Each structure stands twice: as C-alpha cells, then as structure tokens.
Amino acid sequence: MKVKLIYNPVSGHGTFKNHLDYIIDRFQQAGMQIEPFRTGRKEELDKMIASMNAEAYKKVLIAGGDGTINQVVNSLLKHDIDLPLGIFPVGTANDYAAYFNLPHEIEDIVDILLGDHYTLSDIGLVNEKYFVNVASLGVLIDISQRTNTELKNSLGILAYYLHGIGELPKLKPVQIQVNSKNLAYDGEILFMLIMNGKSAGGFNRIAPCASVDDGLLDVFIFKKCPIYELAPMLLSVINGEHINNPNVIHFRTQELTVDTINEVGTDLDGEEGPSFPLKVTVIPKKLKIIT
Numbered sequence: 001m002k003v004k005l006i007y008n009p010v011s012g013h014g015t016f017k018n019h020l021d022y023i024i025d026r027f028q029q030a031g032m033q034i035e036p037f038r039t040g041r042k043e044e045l046d047k048m049i050a051s052m053n054a055e056a057y058k059k060v061l062i063a064g065g066d067g068t069i070n071q072v073v074n075s076l077l078k079h080d081i082d083l084p085l086g087i088f089p090v091g092t093a094n095d096y097a098a099y100f101n102l103p104h105e106i107e108d109i110v111d112i113l114l115g116d117h118y119t120l121s122d123i124g125l126v127n128e129k130y131f132v133n134v135a136s137l138g139v140l141i142d143i144s145q146r147t148n149t150e151l152k153n154s155l156g157i158l159a160y161y162l163h164g165i166g167e168l169p170k171l172k173p174v175q176i177q178v179n180s181k182n183l184a185y186d187g188e189i190l191f192m193l194i195m196n197g198k199s200a201g202g203f204n205r206i207a208p209c210a211s212v213d214d215g216l217l218d219v220f221i222f223k224k225c226p227i228y229e230l231a232p233m234l235l236s237v238i239n240g241e242h243i244n245n246p247n248v249i250h251f252r253t254q255e256l257t258v259d260t261i262n263e264v265g266t267d268l269d270g271e272e273g274p275s276f277p278l279k280v281t282v283i284p285k286k287l288k289i290i291t
C-alpha cells in the first residue's frame, strides 16, 4: 500500500528533508511505500493531487506549517479525495497541529503516523475555499502577509508578531458588517478571527474554548479602540484573557456572513483568502486526522 508524503522544503527551518530517509525506511518496514512530493507552485500540487488514484493510497502525510496543510486540504477536497491525513508539524507556528498535541521528535511522530488512530476534525469554508484552523481579516493580516518569510523563520514567531504590532498605531480600522443567527454587528474593527482550532499566529490562548469537533466556529471581533487601549488588548490576547476585554466580541456559530466596502485583506491559515462579501460555514467532522 502506498502513502503519499507531501512536504514543503521551506516550511519552518527547512530541515524536514533531512528526515526523509528515516521516514521512508520506517514506513517500508511496516509494509507501506512512501511516495514523496516536494511542494513548489500551488498549481503543481493541485495537478499532482488531481492525478492521484485515491484507492491506491492508505493515507496522506503532510510535512509543513498551516499554509501547506491548507493548500493540500483544499486540493484534496476539490478532487473528492477522502483519505486519513497525518501531519509532520514542521512549520513556524503549526497552530492547527498544536491542537492535536503531536510529539516533537520525528521518531515519535512517525510512531503515531504509522498507526490508525484518528480524530475527526471540522473544517471551515469561506466562499469556495477551506480553512483548517483560522480565517482572519483586518489590518493585522495585511502585515503578516507582508512580513518577510525569512525574517519570520529566523527570528521566530514572537519577533514576527512584534514586528507587526510595531506598525499597529499607524493602521486604520475598517468598517464591517457581520451577520449570523447568533449576532449582528456593524462597526469599526481592527481585526477579526474565525477559529476552528485554539491557537493562531503562535498565540496558543486565542480560543481556549474552541474545539475542532464541536461543529462550531469561535468568532472574535477586535473592535476599534483608542491607541492607549491597544497594548492592554494585545496583552490580554497573549494571556488568553481577551474574552473579558470590552473591546472584544466573542460568539460561536455554524455560519456567518461578513462584508465591507473597505480594502481589507483576508487570510486562511496564513494563505491569502477570498474577497468580500464572505460567506463562512463549518463542515462538521470532514477531516480524519491521524493522532
């Protein structure tokens, strides 16, 4: 039986490739043939997945960060391929994988990925595109997409966000309209997070109450606030206390719409997201994650 291994050679520190021989050997000894695919252009990944005969594969392994998982999952679902997914969390933040508490050592991860224990995971859908961990929009997003990947990888996630936060006072809030069965909001915001998992951008206390298999999305709206309230608000995010912050709205829902007339970037798992208006839904227990 074959196992597809899709790896991003530049995720995180780009060292995953040093483990390829070890991984191939471990799977071979267990009677499974690893078929590696090195990511490059998005179109090449999609072409390879489109050509896969799903029945010939036992599982798909993804080595990368959230962005790589996002691209692979979008292509698999587009081509109706429903195989168990294993994750080597070798990106910078690995927010989605963090949810599953995977071990850090490659040997221990392989032990898990050789097995057949699964956790079913919901997945979010924004217009035509899926996200596994978080959909976000607003001023911070534009910064994170502009921030140099090398800087991010060399300085680590904290420096990466501090770099962005340094620009915060210069940023303009955006007017948005949010509608769902649970809440209607029309006002100025700094940013908004729609969470499936618990952590985003390396902050692991963004949505401590979120669960990937509850059939719900946890939405956080960070409202426009005076400059002097910004630092306390960001600090409350780092400490996981923002749910009580008067500038933060939190609610749970199965679907919502978001619209704005402003130029606002959207982001799905660290990849560029669709344009407005946004229709966001959750598809319960769509992914089978090897845990």
Ligand SMILES: Nc1ncnc2c1ncn2[C@@H]1O[C@H](COP(=O)(O)OP(=O)(O)OP(=O)(O)O)[C@@H](O)[C@H]1O
Pocket: 008, 009, 010, 011, 012, 013, 038, 039, 040, 041, 042, 064, 065, 066, 067, 068, 069, 090, 091, 092, 093, 094, 095, 269, 270, 271
């Ligand atoms: N061969 C390659 N060369 C350069 N970029 C690549 C290559 N393969 C994939 N990419 C890009 O890497 C990005 C995804 O990186 P990914 O998010 O997995 O890692 P990361 O940024 O280190 O981790 P995280 O998202 O957890 O912070 C995608 O935008 C993808 O287009």
